[in-house]
Amino acid sequence: MATILVVDDELGIRALLSEILTDEGHTIELAENAGQARAVRERMRPDLVLLDIWMPDVDGVTLLKEWGSSGQLTMPVIMMSGHGTIDTAVEATKFGAIAFLEKPITLQKLLRAVEQALVKTAPRPAAPAPGLPSYAARPELPMHPHSSVLNHSGHAVAPVIAPVQALASEQLFELDRPLREARDAFEKSYFEFHLAKENGSMTRVAEKTGLERTHLYRKLKQLGVDLSRNKRNSQI
Structure with a gap:
């Protein structure tokens, strides 16, 4: 998955976005002002930045311009604001932002914007090596x-x-056991399969399995599914 930098002076916003995006399998870097955001950008190039417009020291649009003029705007940036106007959004996109989210940000809008931003910047798959059948790739x-x-x-x-998919078809279950144990073993494998298939995305697994995210999370904990392992795998 992706490394996402969240820049916002409100602790509650940073914590909420971090929790949601971490559940989706992403690695999150946090900054509460432009100075911290600059330090993170000097240290690494995040795959995506969620940047608040109104901050006490340097506003988000100014920081966006700064990154653009210094050649550091090499990642997609989504601007956020609870007091934004159409003019502000247009100005931000003119200086390199690819989207604008108005606070309060809904879960659906956040995940859709992040997914679209990452898809636009994802590298294309390499072409198959010469001499190999196309199905090999x-x-x-x-x-x-x-x-x-x-x-x-x-x-x-x-x-x-x-x-x-192929490995899942070869999964074997021990049937000579109490029904509850056999059912739990099946459900654990079922959810582990979907977590692996969806790269650890709790939202997509919830949609595939027809469960609410909260119910799904409780179910995975009850079954002893290692969520941290799925998050690590999703970052490879």
Whole structure:
């Protein structure tokens, strides 16, 4: 997933955005003013910045201009404000912002804006190596974990790692146990499969499984699903 810098002088806003985006599998950096935001940008290049417009020292639009003039605006920036106007939003986009979120920010608008920003800047997948069949570069095809790619002469040249879907079809469950234990084992594997498939996104797993996020979170805790592992995997 992505590394996202959240810049806002309100502690509550920073905490809320951090919690939501961390649940989605992202790594979050926090800054409460322009000075801290500059320090983070000097240290690294985040994949996305959520930048508040009205801050006590230097406002967000000024910081945006500064990054643009110094060649540091190499990541998408989404502006945020509870007192913004159309003129402010237009000015921000003129200086490099790709979107504007008005506070209070709803969960749906936040996640949609973040997803769209990251999709626009995501690198395109590499083309398949010359001489290999096109399916060799498509991990979504169900292939056996021990199968190989064959070159034009029919010789195996590389093993293919099975995707999540193929591995899931080979999952075995021990049925000689009490019903509750067997059901819990199945549900745990079921949710782990969907978490892996959705890169640790709690929102997308909730949509796929038809559960509310709060209910889903309680269910995963009850089943002993390691959420931290899914977050680590989603950042690879």
